[in-house]
Amino acid sequence: MLTQTTTRVLEPSDLDAALAVLGREPVANAFVTARVQIAGLDPWRLGGEMWGWYADGVLQSLCYAGANLVPVCATPAAVRGFAERARRTGRRCSSIVGPAGPTAQLWRLLEPSWGPAREVRAHQPLMATDRMPAAVPPDPYVRRIRKDELDTIMPACVAMFTEEVGVSPLSGDGGLLYQARVAELVGAGRSFARLDQDGKVVFKAEIGAATPQACQIQGVWVAPEYRGRGLAAPGMAAVLRHAFADIAPVASLYVNDFNHAARAAYRRVGFQEVGAFMSVLF
Template identity: 75%
Template sequence: MLTTTTLKVLEPSELDETLALLRREPVNNAFVTARVQASGLDPWRLGGEMWGWYQQGRLESLCYAGANLVPLCAGPEAIRCFADRALRQGRRCSSIVGPARPTAALWSALEPHWGPARDVRPYQPLMVTEAVPLDIPADPLVRRIRKDEMDLILPACVAMFTEEVGISPMAGDGGLIYQSRVAELVGSGRSFARVENGRVVFKAEIGAATAHACQIQGVWVTPERRGQGLSETGMAAVLRYALTEVSPVVSLYVNDFNAAARASYRRVGFQESGAFMSVLF
């Protein structure tokens, strides 16, 4: 019996306990919840480890440690334990990302050892909606990307990622991991785009999906078509898919300096509800 505070790597036998904790904050935790549900906490399928912090024998906090380091439901003592383990293990992640408060605390502990980061985005508004917009028409040309259209969608995904993150996802391993993730989204029917003359001019994905909430990611409009309303009508179309086929709540997070995107999302019904933070290496 665990009687004080303990940190351990969670195992498949602790799946129900883990999911119960994640359900406390279903919108904040959608990305990790989706990974946990798909993997059953098997480390190979999870793509990393799930660290659990126990207090008086009860699981109270989590930290996903894979390509991203993601602290969830974590107070100061749990953050100290997560930071200690991360320092002992050494940096294996390409980013630290998650709800702003625990992520900022974790980065504060790790920065003297892992810094400087390539980029720190301390305030990324989390935006949420539960309704299809009534005054923005859904673009009828936005559709699911088919499995045989990887060559069509991949260049747009690479352009979006490079613009957003500042480096190409094709670096390092030649893009194998990134292409696999794009293929996973296409194969699961969660990749959407408007295609004109054989080119993607708008795209977005439902990146994480649970029964309680899903998260839209990778919203992108080709540069020469920006300012024409494609992002709003395109998002209205993706929202219709998400709310009718996936989950009752849709979220996304956006850089605070991207005023145009924030305004566009507000016009289709998103409201700010908290914030995320990202530390990019």
């Protein structure tokens, strides 16, 4: 029996079908789901196109093509379709990120025309938890950052991003987009930190993507002079307390496999590996 397949840019009328695909894996898809739930599928509001892969007229897989290229529930055949479209349009994204298997296949197909990458992080454990840790009490000094404290949190955010990604978020447009994103999270009550007696950030984290099913913690950072003092695990427990109380029943994150200290801290507060991501940075 012949199977007809096609790849096309989704339209606002495809929203319900797209959300059904995203709902298959609420933890892994939290980033894209959150954007779609807020913006729909209009490319201008979404900040990129949503590509759909159809088999016999049924939407099976997605690929978000914005600042990041993100395969979603992508079968091998869908990845080939997305790669063909990506080659035709040319690289417009700063990274490819998503579940390790489809992302690795996508990069193998795109590397001859898009490569070389600045860095490839082939295995980033995806971790999740749905309960507060029994043995790690939340740090009572970790709290939400107020809107009038944007200048306080911004240097820590820049330091974290530069350390994590390898380039400053202030390059290019002078940091306007990055500062707007930090301000958005602060305004939404999803930026958390502990300050020392001098008002300097010593621990911080944000809840980036958030859906009714799951949220994704990002930007976890301890000031270098405070590392090794056991601040990360209680700080994460405090963030989890806020997440479960106000945002979603499941919290997730993904971490570089070589960051053994962070992985150990996350395990101490109950995070367990539920999958793996891969990131290709340009």
